[in-house]
Amino acid sequence: MLKSLRPVMRLCYSAALNPLKISSASFRTWSPSDEPIYTDDHVQIQKTLRKIIDKDINPYVDAWEEQKDFPIHEVFKTLGDAGLLGVNKPVEYGGLGLDYSFAIAIAEELGNVKCGAVPMAVTIQTDMATPALAKFGSHGLKERFLAPSIAGEFVSCLGVSETGSGSDVASVRTKAIADGDDLVINGEKMWITNSDHADWMCLLACTNDTGPHTNKSLICVPMDSPGISVVEKVNKLGMLSSNSCRVVFEDVRVPRSYIIGEEGAGFRYQMIQFQEERIVTACIALNLMQLAIDSTIDYTRNRKIFAGSVLDNQVVHFKLAEMQTEVEALRSMLYRTAALYMKGNDVTPLVSMLKLKTGRISRELTDSCLQFWGGMGYCMDSVVTRCYRDARLGSIGGGADEVMLTVLCRYMGVLPKLKK
Missing domain, CATH: 2.40.110.10 (Butyryl-CoA Dehydrogenase, subunit A, domain 2)
Known part of the structure; x- marks a missing residue:
């Protein structure tokens, strides 16, 4: 049976131990390939990436975070050898030649890395530094820079x-x-x-x-x-x-x-690259937020206070349910934006909204989760603290919240559009 496209709420525990028993099947009753932009092919390529994440990345994330560096050439070569650094890039330069939905699938799966730094480094290569080169670059430039980047030989x-x-x-x-x-x-x-x-x-x-x-x-x-x-x-x-x-x-x-x-x-090309950067930012953030929710459920279930678990408190489990709702609403917005973008539409307003909501929801969600961890949430070595620190960049990098709001105001007619 295929693994879920994303982690689901790990709530399948014995009812005798906890009255809040919700199985993953009752939470999500559809398969990953039933999602609006995914097929079985998308799921298979995600499974390929997940194997690499589980074997070659996640076991080492804690050490890499501590040393504030990771073996980027080694990781990129592993991903390149698996064909994962150019899924939507031209076949003649080593890519798979697939449509943009496969780049979305890859970026979303990268969110299962247990830190934000490695997915960010990878998507800089795949979705920020190379899209304009792949679309507009000369044959010579693509051979010189794009092909080895897709192969994982260049960073x-x-x-x-x-x-x-x-x-x-x-x-x-x-x-x-x-x-x-x-x-x-x-x-x-x-x-x-x-x-x-x-x-x-x-x-x-x-x-x-x-x-x-x-x-x-x-x-x-x-x-x-x-x-x-x-x-x-x-x-x-x-x-x-x-x-x-x-x-x-x-x-x-x-x-x-x-x-x-x-x-x-260059300015026009970079605006195109920003579209894809802002979309993949949301892709990665989804599973980072899911990790924060899942780990908080696990921690609060086992953290005892006043003769019960923290999770038994209605204010806690209701808040977790609200946060899960926010994640799924954001996912739906992501898929709609990506689908319209693939049809050649100008999705600047939707991308700006998506970027804005991703940054805000991820920072508010991880802050709420950290609060439920109490003193452990304030310790540097807890997973929720890492989620909190990494998620904060979402409202700054790739266009700050205020810039996204300004763009939206221009499209709404509240502010005059920029003169070319």
Whole structure:
């Protein structure tokens, strides 16, 4: 019998031990392939990934979190050998050539990793640094950078954010000035995850002097190029085993042919990449939230207070039921957004809503779960604390809540739309 697409509430316990007996069958009576965008093929590829997670990732997560790093090349090669780093990328470059729903399935399954850092590192490669290259890059660029990334031989990173230009992508200042057949890059990027291990960066930089939405290009930049310095690891609240760093460019030279697609189209390309980044953020968060709920049920069932378990208290089990409802509502929104995106629709409003609700629900949910753990929830080595710390990035990274609200206000007509 196929394993469930996601963890379900582990409440199948003896009624004699606890009156709150709810089996997984009564909670979910349908199979994973009955979900709106999934088939048996999606479930099979998730099972392949789950085996790798259970064997090669989850047993080591605690140690990786403690050492604040993980063997990213080794993990990526394992995933690449299994064909999991390019499920929706072109076959001629090593991908599986499947539709975008398979990328959703992979990202959702990655949420079963018992930390947020490793899934984030993987999806930076699959859904943040390579989509524009796969869609718009030249054959030569795809052979040079995309194919080895799909194979897990290269690690990539995305260079968009700067110290003064995080969510405001239009204000990016890093420049790549043409000099003959080369580009000369000067500037710096901040909060660049994977950068200390990356083989190449998908860099957003200004390449002309036109307006803020037409003066930028996406560029493939080898990270071993002279003049690149990874100078500072960010000491983060969460996502501990995945490093984020400041990267400085001093007269870095790359061929002009390393520009992805059209010169000056980088802002538009990056907006497309943001769509997929924000969708997979929700995918990963679903099972992170499920882990918080499941572990809290287990802990509160066994934690005794006033001659009963914490879970016996109505305020606790009602809150857990409400949180489960929020997760399932968010899942439905995710599947609808993904289905519309696959049909070629402009789903910017829905993606913005999805990103907004994912960040808010995940931080509120993990905070509520942590509260039910009492003092143990305040300890760094508890699973709910890790969920709490990792989930907090959801309202900041990939576009802060306030940016998502601004985008929605523009689509609603509350604010004027940006001029191109």
